[in-house]
Amino acid sequence: MPSPGPVADDPGRRPTLADLVPSHVRDFDPYVPSLPDDVLIARHGLERLHRLNNNENPLGPSPRARRALEEALTRHSHHYPSGDGHHLRQALGRRHGLDPEQFIIGNGANEVISCITRTFCREGDNIITAERTFAVYQWVATVAGVEARRAPMREHGFDEAGLLARIDPRSKLIFLCNPNNPTGTLWSRPRLEAFLEAVAGRCLVVLDEAYHEFVEPGIAPDGLGLLARHPHLIVLRTFSKAFALAGLRIGYLAASPQLVALIRKACIVYSVNGPAQLAAEASLADAEEFLERSRAHTRAMRQLFTTGLARLGLPYLAGEGNFVMVRLPMDDEQAGRRLLAQGILVRTLSAFGYPGWIRVSLGEAAAMAACLEALAALGPA
Numbered sequence: 069m070p071s072p073g074p075v076a077d078d079p080g081r082r083p084t085l086a087d088l089v090p091s092h093v094r095d096f097d098p099y100v101p102s103l104p105d106d107v108l109i110a111r112h113g114l115e116r117l118h119r120l121n122n123n124e125n126p127l128g129p130s131p132r133a134r135r136a137l138e139e140a141l142t143r144h145s146h147h148y149p150s151g152d153g154h155h156l157r158q159a160l161g162r163r164h165g166l167d168p169e170q171f172i173i174g175n176g177a178n179e180v181i182s183c184i185t186r187t188f189c190r191e192g193d194n195i196i197t198a199e200r201t202f203a204v205y206q207w208v209a210t211v212a213g214v215e216a217r218r219a220p221m222r223e224h225g226f227d228e229a230g231l232l233a234r235i236d237p238r239s240k241l242i243f244l245c246n247p248n249n250p251t252g253t254l255w256s257r258p259r260l261e262a263f264l265e266a267v268a269g270r271c272l273v274v275l276d277e278a279y280h281e282f283v284e285p286g287i288a289p290d291g292l293g294l295l296a297r298h299p300h301l302i303v304l305r306t307f308s309k310a311f312a313l314a315g316l317r318i319g320y321l322a323a324s325p326q327l328v329a330l331i332r333k334a335c336i337v338y339s340v341n342g343p344a345q346l347a348a349e350a351s352l353a354d355a356e357e358f359l360e361r362s363r364a365h366t367r368a369m370r371q372l373f374t375t376g377l378a379r380l381g382l383p384y385l386a387g388e389g390n391f392v393m394v395r396l397p398m399d400d401e402q403a404g405r406r407l408l409a410q411g412i413l414v415r416t417l418s419a420f421g422y423p424g425w426i427r428v429s430l431g432e433a434a435a436m437a438a439c440l441e442a443l444a445a446l447g448p449a
């Protein structure tokens with residue numbers, strides 16, 4: 069869009085769209101979501117589509133969450149919800165031994181990432197993250213005119229030296245992802261704590277634990293348990309993944325009450341609907357049994373899928389989380405199209421910095437078997 073120059077040159081001239089929109093918004097390439105299942109099925113003449121691109125939990129919501137949701141939809145759809153997730157924050161406080169004032173509930177963790185960035189960053193500031201991690205940290209920053217600095221990875225994991233080297237006085241946030249999407253690598257607790265000490269309060273550290281509940285207990289550090297000792301830490305969690313409520317869009321952050329009071333200023337009140345709040349709260353009531361079932365399913369599917377990949381001779385990376393990365397002997401975008409033609413939707417990883425790789429969510433057994441069959445049928449490029 070050609071820009072005719074500043075309106076200030078000619079106060080009588082009406083601004084064009086180019087005048088109104090900042091260049092960091094105009095030049096941003098937006099994320100294009102996949103089409104709905106019914107559209108893809110019709111377009112590709114499929115009998116069935118296996119959606120293995122979003123790391124969803126195929127078990128669906130827990131029994132308690134289902135019951136709460138059914139009741140909430142009929143009884144509460146005409147009421148505004150609690151504007152700040154009051155009861156859910158109380159329940160999270162009890163579960164994690166924290167003050168309810170330490171939580172902010174958002175319309176998915178993605179909304180919370182946006183609130184945090186809006187709170188602390190102005191144009192010209194920077195955020196720091198890794199090259200091959202969840203891209204939303206970078207996107208939210210870029211579209212706000214904030215520089216996203218990305219440190220190279222070491223052995224598919226975050227490299228603390230590279231992250232620390234990028235800190236300067238305009239650095240506001242460092243985003244870590246544990247376990248990392250898409251590589252499944254983990255920070256250990258000592259390593260994470262040493263990193264937090266090394267950052268030494270020069271900026272805030274946001275620890276995204278979206279897949280935390282998929283990790284076997286005791287293996288990954290619990291970011292929520294580190295908050296008392298690290299006042300510059302913000303932890304993200306979501307109900308989209310192991311709790312299987314992705315369609316309801318609900319996630320949260322936890323931090324010190326001081327940080328929460330600031331971030332709340334940049335949040336959209338009432339953005340989280342009532343049924344989502346009630347289902348999330350109910351899902352905490354039967355969490356232990358349900359999460360163990362989710363982990364058992366994930367373990368079994370990881371075993372089944374990686375055994376099949378080994379049989380096909382396809383290299384893979386199967387770390388923590390409910391997904392596996394697979395290296396293909398061809399372009400990943402081309403492979404993605406061919407897999408879709410066979411009813412399998414996966415995440416292609418060129419845009420994550422892994423050309424030739426795809427990320428496959430660990431779904432139902434039938435979906436994993438169909439995916440292995442489709443991979444076997446890919447043949448040469």
Ligand SMILES: Cc1ncc(COP(=O)(O)O)c(C=O)c1O
Binds near residue numbers: 249276307314319
């Ligand atoms: C690492 C990571 N963080 C955050 C999110 C966003 O989660 P939500 O569905 O709560 O917005 C995702 C979703 O894919 C993710 O992979």
